[in-house]
Amino acid sequence: MLTVEGLRSRYGRIEVLHGIDLTVDSGEIVTVVGANGAGKTTLLRCLSGVQPVSAGTITFRGEPLTTVPAFRRLSRGLSQSPEGRQIFTNLTVEENLRLGAFLYSDDRVQKDMDDAFQMFPILREKRNLAAGGLSGGQQQMLAIARALMGRPSCLLLDEPSMGLAPILVQQIFDVVKNLKALNVTVLLVEQNAFGALKIADRGYVMETGRITMEGTAADLIADPRIREAYLGI
Numbered sequence: 001m002l003t004v005e006g007l008r009s010r011y012g013r014i015e016v017l018h019g020i021d022l023t024v025d026s027g028e029i030v031t032v033v034g035a036n037g038a039g040k041t042t043l044l045r046c047l048s049g050v051q052p053v054s055a056g057t058i059t060f061r062g063e064p065l066t067t068v069p070a071f072r073r074l075s076r077g078l079s080q081s082p083e084g085r086q087i088f089t090n091l092t093v094e095e096n097l098r099l100g101a102f103l104y105s106d107d108r109v110q111k112d113m114d115d116a117f118q119m120f121p122i123l124r125e126k127r128n129l130a131a132g133g134l135s136g137g138q139q140q141m142l143a144i145a146r147a148l149m150g151r152p153s154c155l156l157l158d159e160p161s162m163g164l165a166p167i168l169v170q171q172i173f174d175v176v177k178n179l180k181a182l183n184v185t186v187l188l189v190e191q192n193a194f195g196a197l198k199i200a201d202r203g204y205v206m207e208t209g210r211i212t213m214e215g216t217a218a219d220l221i222a223d224p225r226i227r228e229a230y231l232g233i
């Protein structure tokens, strides 16, 4: 579904992605794990089109995506839930969800919003409240629900567990795992390697702008190098 080949990206003169190769097949949950500053967010920003690519190609559902402008990528089926959630705190929960569905007609939005509320009942309860009043975990649910309102075939998730209490982290990972049932393919970027690998089918390890390991999630969890460097075991 998504193929990245030789992807390079830079901030000014400093290159931070040095030739990334990865694939995500339809229906998979694939995770990219790595330490703070490895380049995970930059990779997702290249995929959603808000960060320039200096070399390499991105192919999505068999078509070239590398030069497609960001605003057209959602209609191609690619949606991102950004790092730090980036919800609109002064708008209500419902208004935030509507913004995620700006491509679609009212009837469809209503149905998708009902689906979102079924998935996250707490958002229904708080639908008319300002999103800034939600807890961190609820804001993360809203960010994911908003991204789903665009009906993506592939969802890019940037560190959904960041800053959440451990019990909420597990809840969010469960939500991501359940996206499989909705036929949404997921590329999940995480510093929480163990949590991410536990729900993923496959994983990549990123270090200073390069993929240094890849494999099934089960193999990566079992690998002594990963256990020592990322799982603290």
Ligand SMILES: Nc1ncnc2c1ncn2[C@@H]1O[C@H](COP(=O)(O)OP(=O)(O)OP(=O)(O)O)[C@@H](O)[C@H]1O
Pocket: 011, 016, 034, 035, 036, 037, 038, 039, 040, 041, 042, 043, 083, 191
């Ligand atoms: N706007 C920017 N301008 C210059 N350098 C940047 C910018 N954003 C990120 N970088 C640098 O690019 C490198 C990769 O950063 P990136 O945010 O992609 O890493 P990350 O793995 O997502 O880390 P984090 O977990 O903190 O989000 C880092 O060295 C970072 O300092």
